[in-house]
Amino acid sequence: MTAGAHTASKAERDLTLVLPAYNEERDLERGCLLALDALRALASERPGMRWLLVVASNGSTDATPRIAERLERRYPGEVRALVIERAGRGGALKRAWKTFPAHVLAYSDVDLSCDIAQLGALVDPVLEGRTDIAFGSRLAPGARTQRRAGREAISRIYNALLQRYLHVGFRDAQCGFKAVSARVARKVVPAVADDGWFFDTELLVRAERSGLRLHELPARWREDPRSSVRILRTALADLAGMRRLRSEL
Ligand SMILES: Nc1nc2c(ncn2[C@@H]2O[C@H](COP(=O)(O)OP(=O)(O)O)[C@@H](O)[C@H]2O)c(=O)[nH]1
Numbered sequence: 001m002t003a004g005a006h007t008a009s010k011a012e013r014d015l016t017l018v019l020p021a022y023n024e025e026r027d028l029e030r031g032c033l034l035a036l037d038a039l040r041a042l043a044s045e046r047p048g049m050r051w052l053l054v055v056a057s058n059g060s061t062d063a064t065p066r067i068a069e070r071l072e073r074r075y076p077g078e079v080r081a082l083v084i085e086r087a088g089r090g091g092a093l094k095r096a097w098k099t100f101p102a103h104v105l106a107y108s109d110v111d112l113s114c115d116i117a118q119l120g121a122l123v124d125p126v127l128e129g130r131t132d133i134a135f136g137s138r139l140a141p142g143a144r145t146q147r148r149a150g151r152e153a154i155s156r157i158y159n160a161l162l163q164r165y166l167h168v169g170f171r172d173a174q175c176g177f178k179a180v181s182a183r184v185a186r187k188v189v190p191a192v193a194d195d196g197w198f199f200d201t202e203l204l205v206r207a208e209r210s211g212l213r214l215h216e217l218p219a220r221w222r223e224d225p226r227s228s229v230r231i232l233r234t235a236l237a238d239l240a241g242m243r244r245l246r247s248e249l
């Protein structure tokens, strides 16, 4: 580990990777096993690296929490299961990052739509102190993105609105593959009011406005057509979030 990483926080762990999970009984085990493989591979190339995989579920009505607890029992010291009362992906991430502190706090969608082989490329710039936030971007040059035309169009429109109305310098706020430093987790994450899907956007906008460094990683993204996003409701919440941020910042 570099000095940059160690001055960032007193946390003992180098990396906490969270899988936020909502009704994921079908995909959770597969996602967890592949994420474990990726973490072990990463650590084998970085001697002494300490990491933890956390499944953070809330609001699930299926077997997700039980599967997560089974995985925790099967992989002691490597997997932890966290069950949170209130629904929403952002709130789950906030809680998991706070409960399991590390020099780098990351998350990936359970369906691993963003190629988990990119984990090293995501976390290394933060671990080495070269950036404060790294995140997958499906709209950056060099990205390889497969998704339905409708989702692609909505994503492009949404990010164009962010550029126009909030003057952001990044291209894709919503990719489910992000990593932040312990400092961002301490200073910026608690200021993020949104606990749902807008959490990602608010985190990036607040970090950029605070003068922190953002690193966009061209994503290799293959959409899983199964989705928990309710498009209309989420789009309206995103617009309300944009309006709120514009008045607050
Ligand atoms: N903990 C938690 N995770 C959620 C919630 N809603 C969605 N997720 C997770 O967020 C990730 C992205 O969801 P997904 O349906 O794949 O979104 P999409 O790829 O944008 O269509 C998945 O890992 C979901 O399980 C929630 O309320 N709580």
Ligand SMILES: [Mg+2]
Pocket: 109, 111, 113, 223, 224, 226, 227
């Ligand atoms: Mg998905």
